[in-house]
Amino acid sequence: MTEERRREDRRQGERRAAEPAHQGKHRVYILPLWVRCWHWTNALLIITLILTGGSLHFSTTVIPHIEFSLAVRVHNVAGVLLVFLYAFFVIANALTGNWWQFVPKPPGLLERCIKQTRFYMWGVFKGEAEPYAVTPEENFNALQAITYWFMVYLVLPTIVVSGLIFLFPQFAPTEVFGMDGLLPVAVVHYVSATIVVAFLLAHVYLCTFGAKLTTTFRTMITGWHEH
């Protein structure tokens, strides 16, 4: 993000915060419409993919899951949509400068991470406030920035590329170490999917850390962060 762009964003945030309708409510506009639309579409697709993917991997004749061929079709459609959505996200992120939010920024990164971890492990039980306030310039605390960067720029592309190879198995290597070439692709897809599941559980839970239990969920709908 350019310096000029950051200043513009800050000005916008301050202008909105200064508007009479928001006075006294400690609100700050942090999430533009396209980010919110991306987030919820992404969430819907990811949940669909987890349910159908889990059903395919753990398919059994004993416990009924989602019917296999239906699960394959839904997984394929949702997977292709995710590929396009991810491409849109990367491009939009680059064009709007939103990518800068995902970069864990020094100085004092380690110190901020420790302070944030201490809050999650101890401070939150004592009723302490979040150590770092959300601002339009920095939507994420240091731990969030690292985790989101890891998920968005490492895990998501891995799962998307391995999924695409699954969709077009003719591009997979025929044989790897004497085994079917789809095996490493399958393992990579499976491991990254499990990381997404673990992330999803923690992500949804951490959203209850707002001013009220539902505050952060509301932020993701309205774009306004409430202190």
Added chain:
Amino acid sequence: MLWKKWLRSVGTAACIAVFGLSVAHAESDAPKGPSPEAVAKARKANEECFACHSEAGVEHPPVEGMDLKKLRGLIRSKEAFLASDHGRLACTKCHNEGYDDFPHAEDAKDSTSSCPDCHQKKADLAQAQFDKSVHAKHLADKFSCTTCHNPHVMRLASKLGDPHKIVQQDNRVCLGCHDSDERFAQFAPEKKDRPLIDDIHKWLPNTRKHWQAVRCVECHTPIVGASEPISHEVFDKTRAERKCVACHSANTMLKVRLYRHLQQDEQQKLGFVNSVILTENYVIGATRNPTVDRVMVGLAGLTFFGVLLHAIARVVASYLRRRKKND
């Protein structure tokens, strides 16, 4: 006396081991089919047949006055025949006396042996199954063993071993008719158009990929015991297997079908369930590594319980804070 009893049982076990092994050894070495001398003799005799019934024979006929057009339709691949299950036999074992000389006897074809002449037991079983097959409905009089089983090239699945080769050989038989208008028309009832094979299997994802990996008969025949031959009762689409999990699950039926000839211990090697499939094809739902599964489910489970524990602690801490404040 205990030690005597122990000695006797050890002795018995040793005898069983030694004699058992030698019996097994003798059995495995026992010659099956014709002797090496008979095979050599048959091959030499077959050379006379291949002298005409080959590309070279048609190009340069060793005998004058042959009907070359007819001969072209009777070319047999020597390499394929030698590699086939019948490759050790003389051509005249089935194509009897009438073919000993050229020109062949006019009624030579009538005395050609049929499959039950040698394989009576198998043929009886196959016939009983075939009678219930979709092919028996309208085509019973047009079908014989050799309609599907070409005795000049085919090999038993147990001898082929490699599932890819088994699939290639067997699917060629089915697709030979069901993917060819010309051949289908030779057998089909009048006015019956050949349904397009890709269209009727549209419901099956990665259709052609499936046909490279498994046989048509995996779904189009009833399941039988691992020691019984694959049934000749071929199902039409109304009875064929359509449940994907029949193959795509840990207890995949492929174990008793395509992979039945591979040893049980082979199926469990590398720590994978059905790992024998893995060395041939990765089958979603069927080839799973229990350790990887445990680690992955454990990771997700730990996260879930970690979150749950944290949430409970937060609720309790919040309750205690409120109570303290009220006090």
